[in-house]
Amino acid sequence: MTEIETISEQRCHGGTQGFYRHHSESCGGPMRFALYQPPQAASEVCPVLYYLAGLTCTEETATIKAGAQRLASELGLILVMPDTSPRNTGFDGATGDWEFGEGAGFYVDATQAPWSSRFRMHSYVVDELPALIAEHFPADRERSGIMGHSMGGHGALTIALKHPGRYRSVSAFAPIVAPTQVPWGEKALPRYLGEDTSAWAAYDACELVRRQTFDGTILIDQGEADGFLSTQLKPELFDQACAEGGQSLVLRRHAGYDHSYYFISTFIDDHLRHHASALGRP
Numbered sequence: 001m002t003e004i005e006t007i008s009e010q011r012c013h014g015g016t017q018g019f020y021r022h023h024s025e026s027c028g029g030p031m032r033f034a035l036y037q038p039p040q041a042a043s044e045v046c047p048v049l050y051y052l053a054g055l056t057c058t059e060e061t062a063t064i065k066a067g068a069q070r071l072a073s074e075l076g077l078i079l080v081m082p083d084t085s086p087r088n089t090g091f092d093g094a095t096g097d098w099e100f101g102e103g104a105g106f107y108v109d110a111t112q113a114p115w116s117s118r119f120r121m122h123s124y125v126v127d128e129l130p131a132l133i134a135e136h137f138p139a140d141r142e143r144s145g146i147m148g149h150s151m152g153g154h155g156a157l158t159i160a161l162k163h164p165g166r167y168r169s170v171s172a173f174a175p176i177v178a179p180t181q182v183p184w185g186e187k188a189l190p191r192y193l194g195e196d197t198s199a200w201a202a203y204d205a206c207e208l209v210r211r212q213t214f215d216g217t218i219l220i221d222q223g224e225a226d227g228f229l230s231t232q233l234k235p236e237l238f239d240q241a242c243a244e245g246g247q248s249l250v251l252r253r254h255a256g257y258d259h260s261y262y263f264i265s266t267f268i269d270d271h272l273r274h275h276a277s278a279l280g281r282p
């Protein structure tokens, strides 16, 4: 059995909020994740909802700020919130820039040295972490959903689109939907994936959805007062790409809301219910 270390466990809404550390083969070193077990996990296997956080975030960010545990407890959902990248890599340029490197893994499998030896968040989230969780917690691997915020929204959309059948539900808050066309992606993707832009397209939700739809409706919430809206997020590009690809999409725009966790905590219940109904927890 793969070992995990319990960092902390605390009672929360009748269940348990835990933080854990383990050695990751994908990321070549220690990784941390947060996991919430609802009360139902004491007596049955439960569906799992993965939440991928954004730039500068850790496994603690959404765990502390999103307010997801109350309804997850009621619905019987396990919540998994991994860190956003490997840490303490020692690579030149891995720290000191909030848009690249540690805290900014972009949920890709890097192909360029030195990043390729540690920055393999795609494989970590899709394969290694679910296997680990199924080993150690009462989690039903056949009932998984995935969601995220901003860079994590990009991660959730690209992972769900690249792995048909693996996730029963997907949603995002203020996601990066076209990293090949916006400054955050143009900065990070060449360093992780090289100069060939066709490699970037494999991690671009707009490019992916034109070729392969997700079997279900994608839910996206976007604040109209989000400071990154017109420069980095551009949800209209995904709206257009979904129309072209025949993808069912609910894109909700909310006047006055920004990019923060005040926005996320306002609408998190809608996302949990969206996932719960696809995961057999109506």
Ligand SMILES: N[C@@H](CCC(=O)N[C@@H](CSC=O)C(=O)NCC(=O)O)C(=O)O
Pocket (backbone or CB within 6 Å): 053, 054, 055, 056, 057, 061, 065, 098, 149, 150, 151, 152, 259, 260, 261
């Ligand atoms: N440079 C700022 C802003 C960083 C920021 O806004 N991060 C977002 C995600 S942005 C896209 O992925 C975030 O979720 N921040 C965490 C939070 O608690 O709001 C900075 O360094 O703070």
